[in-house]
Amino acid sequence: xxxxxxxxxxxxxxxxxxxxxxxxxxxxxxxxxxxxxxxxxxxxxxxxxxxxxxxxxxxxxxxxxxxxxxxxxxxxxxxxxxxxxxxxxxxxxxxxxxxxxxxxxxxxxxxxxxxxxxxxxxxxxxxxxxxxxxxxxxxxxxxxxxxxxxxxxxxxxxxxxxxxxxxxxxxxxxxxxxxxxxxxxxxxxxxxxxxxxxxxxxxxxxxxxxxxxxxxxxxxxxxxxxxxxxxxxxxxxxxxxxxxxxxxxxxxxxxxxxxxxxxxxxxxxxxxxxxxxxxxxxxxxxxxxxxxxxxxxxxxxxxxxxxxxxxxxxxxxxxxxxxxx
Amino acid sequence: xxxxxxxxxxxxxxxxxxxxxxxxxxxxxxxxxxxxxxxxxxxxxxxxxxxxxxxxxxxxxxxxxxxxxxxxxxxxxxxxxxxxxxxxxxxxxxxxxxxxxxxxxxxxxxxxxxxxxxxxxxxxxxxxxxxxxxxxxxxxxxxxxxxxxxxxxxxxxxxxxxxxxxxxxxxxxxxxxxxxxxxxxxxxxxxxxxxxxxxxxxxxxxxxxxxxxxxxxxxxxxxxxxxxxxxxxxxxxxxxxxxxxxxxxxxxxxxxxxxxxxxxxxxxxxxxxxxxxxxxxxxxxxxxxxxxxxxxxxxxxxxxxxxxxxxxxxxxxxxxxxxxxxxxxxxxxxxxxxxxxxxxxxxxxxxxxxxxxxxxxxxxxxxxxxxxxxxxxxxxxxxxxxxxxxxxxxxxxxxxxxxxxxxxxxxxxxxxxxxxxxxxxxxxxxxxxxxxxxxxxxxxxxxxxxxxxxxxxxxxxxxxxxxxxxxxxxxxxxxxxxxxxxxxxxxxxxxxxxxxxxxxxxxxxxxxxxxxxxxxxxx
Numbered sequence: 001x002x003x004x005x006x007x008x009x010x011x012x013x014x015x016x017x018x019x020x021x022x023x024x025x026x027x028x029x030x031x032x033x034x035x036x037x038x039x040x041x042x043x044x045x046x047x048x049x050x051x052x053x054x055x056x057x058x059x060x061x062x063x064x065x066x067x068x069x070x071x072x073x074x075x076x077x078x079x080x081x082x083x084x085x086x087x088x089x090x091x092x093x094x095x096x097x098x099x100x101x102x103x104x105x106x107x108x109x110x111x112x113x114x115x116x117x118x119x120x121x122x123x124x125x126x127x128x129x130x131x132x133x134x135x136x137x138x139x140x141x142x143x144x145x146x147x148x149x150x151x152x153x154x155x156x157x158x159x160x161x162x163x164x165x166x167x168x169x170x171x172x173x174x175x176x177x178x179x180x181x182x183x184x185x186x187x188x189x190x191x192x193x194x195x196x197x198x199x200x201x202x203x204x205x206x207x208x209x210x211x212x213x214x215x216x217x218x219x220x221x222x223x224x225x226x227x228x229x230x231x232x233x234x235x236x237x238x239x240x241x242x243x244x245x246x247x248x249x250x251x252x253x254x255x256x257x258x259x260x261x262x263x264x265x266x267x268x269x270x271x272x273x274x275x276x277x278x279x280x281x282x283x284x285x286x287x288x289x290x291x292x293x294x295x296x297x298x299x300x301x302x303x304x305x306x307x308x309x310x311x312x313x314x315x316x317x318x319x320x321x322x323x324x325x
Numbered sequence: 326x327x328x329x330x331x332x333x334x335x336x337x338x339x340x341x342x343x344x345x346x347x348x349x350x351x352x353x354x355x356x357x358x359x360x361x362x363x364x365x366x367x368x369x370x371x372x373x374x375x376x377x378x379x380x381x382x383x384x385x386x387x388x389x390x391x392x393x394x395x396x397x398x399x400x401x402x403x404x405x406x407x408x409x410x411x412x413x414x415x416x417x418x419x420x421x422x423x424x425x426x427x428x429x430x431x432x433x434x435x436x437x438x439x440x441x442x443x444x445x446x447x448x449x450x451x452x453x454x455x456x457x458x459x460x461x462x463x464x465x466x467x468x469x470x471x472x473x474x475x476x477x478x479x480x481x482x483x484x485x486x487x488x489x490x491x492x493x494x495x496x497x498x499x500x501x502x503x504x505x506x507x508x509x510x511x512x513x514x515x516x517x518x519x520x521x522x523x524x525x526x527x528x529x530x531x532x533x534x535x536x537x538x539x540x541x542x543x544x545x546x547x548x549x550x551x552x553x554x555x556x557x558x559x560x561x562x563x564x565x566x567x568x569x570x571x572x573x574x575x576x577x578x579x580x581x582x583x584x585x586x587x588x589x590x591x592x593x594x595x596x597x598x599x600x601x602x603x604x605x606x607x608x609x610x611x612x613x614x615x616x617x618x619x620x621x622x623x624x625x626x627x628x629x630x631x632x633x634x635x636x637x638x639x640x641x642x643x644x645x646x647x648x649x650x651x652x653x654x655x656x657x658x659x660x661x662x663x664x665x666x667x668x669x670x671x672x673x674x675x676x677x678x679x680x681x682x683x684x685x686x687x688x689x690x691x692x693x694x695x696x697x698x699x700x701x702x703x704x705x706x707x708x709x710x711x712x713x714x715x716x717x718x719x720x721x722x723x724x725x726x727x728x729x730x731x732x733x734x735x736x737x738x739x740x741x742x743x744x745x746x747x748x749x750x751x752x753x754x755x756x757x758x759x760x761x762x763x764x765x766x767x768x769x770x771x772x773x774x775x776x777x778x779x780x781x782x783x784x785x786x787x788x789x790x791x792x793x794x795x796x797x798x799x800x801x802x803x804x805x806x807x808x809x810x811x812x813x814x815x816x817x818x819x820x821x822x823x824x825x826x827x828x829x830x831x832x833x834x835x836x837x838x839x840x841x842x843x844x845x846x847x848x
Binding site (some may be wrong): 032033034035036038039040041042043044045046047048051052058061086087088094097098153156157160161164167168169170171174175222262269270271274278279282284285287321 | 331358360365366368369375376377378381421448450451452453502504505509510523525526527528529531550552553554555556558559560562563565568600688722723724725726728729730732743744746752764765766767768
């Protein structure tokens, strides 16, 4: 009952949110002077007036705002995200082609940041005044304060130029031939630097939060009891305390999911990662309204699903959530 | 003394290396995969409906044109083994090679040439290329006759490089709009030396050798990978660590100069004469003080080109004095260059009736369309302050915002970058012709009108004698330099980067927007 109701409520919210995202952004895009015909002309080194007019007519850009908006919403209601003026492709196809790459990057970065962050947090929580604590704090703050594009370039110069451990850009080496595992390793090598770069921002959050949360839990009564009945320190920390310490971290991770997604825009640009971030960036520059709205639509969807999964994960570690009796 | 001897020995050794190098270049190696890079995502692979440098490179590999050009602007046979222009200049006959086939095996005939001309005429953004062509006759399979309403010497360049693509009628003639035809990006059937293997938007374009290409023994390469890497710093690292063999259109001075220092890389600005990219300061000649040519001259005298060349472009760009690129045979270097002269500038402003009132004489705004040229704009502001012109920099949120302002001439001054696109008729006239005022971005956004300039352009457009044509354009450039609708400052420093493994890189007038069937990998 609880889960079903939550999901149902989420779906209603989601639809309202999506409509708001589309109408608001469509209007904002429309307010700016100039349109996609100008960027198409730019990509062609200029175009004669006739051609510009032809482009505007064929994409309906000559129609009044309200007509354009109405048409767009009507199409979306029929699950048609429209046609990209700039890329000459259906938006859905364009996005679905890019979505897997972004999901791979975002999920890899998120899992890495979460896992390493929690491990570091726990290590420093166990010896709050030890050397390890300071090292972890320094690393965390460094990752958090350095801009991702700078971290990215720095990692590139170190690991791609000075030592040739990782490739510079892209998601795969197209000249490589071989079976699944060859390609798997190739993609993993390409993924490493972007995922580390993107993860570096969130590592700080997760390690700081898990440290604080762990310290709080370690001071509670049941931990003292566990210690008193003779469990080893490791057993206490990893078997009993960690589960309770995790729940604020998971909540934060869920909330941060949208931030990871927007962080991906910059990271993808630095590493030419062929994902939604690169596409979003290019379509904004190109004023390609259908593509931008399509990406926002999908991003909102991904964030909603991410939050829903967070809720479910919280229920797993903490049965009190959801108010089940 | 020892040093001198050592020097001689090294020089001799170097000469020996050069000599063997020359021999090696005579016998290009076959095979291999050339890894190259494109800086922006490709929208369309069909140059018949899409111009621009991003389409040009893959487009020229996939599709053949009737002609190609060498480094000296001389047309060479390509899909047309020979051609003939009639005495009166009103018919151009193309004799096509007989063994040419499309990538699906269907022979290339004069029908396809006629169809391609029609398609380009109707859908290509540069109307001027084929506007005088009234019809194309196809007396036999391998002869196409273009009938013109007036002589049109620009046609030769318009039939080369990326400006023309012979596209298959049996694919694109199916009634769908060729501009948005699905076969522009998928399953492309071309006529050029390489065929499409895979196009992944935002990721790469992969081409492989077309075995039935109509030139025997070519192309040399088995495969070309065009990776899409938008970040210039990432591209630079990829050149340096050898992940990429070759790339073109690098334009950031700092990166160009850094790559020049890398041992196994060659960085050159050869190969951009055809595209002819120019930077300039555009002035709205219809508004306020800028209506007065003396004010425009005063601005030119106050803006120090030397500073732009040395400090902003860090020595990577060339001087350019007119609307025609310095690499073009029509370029006239003997025009007024406006070397820095603040006194002259102030005198001209006084003379024009704008004396100093307090801190300044009058206010102007300056626009720019992309972040890369912000230093130029800020410099102009600082430079003009010295002669009493208060300049306000107006930023645009993005390119379309700026383009809309320019298109409607809602500006005083703006930094601008415009390409020549081969013949002046195609890319130069549009900026100065009085019939093209305020027709979108990169039209005559200066509102400039001069009857003699119009007349010179009209005469040059139909003049078939190259010497007479050069003379007409020489006068045209003198007037432009004197009346300054735009103040020409420098070429855009496009550079091609390639490593030592690349033999015969494409450095002709069209650079990489030309078939690279003669490029090879040394090992």
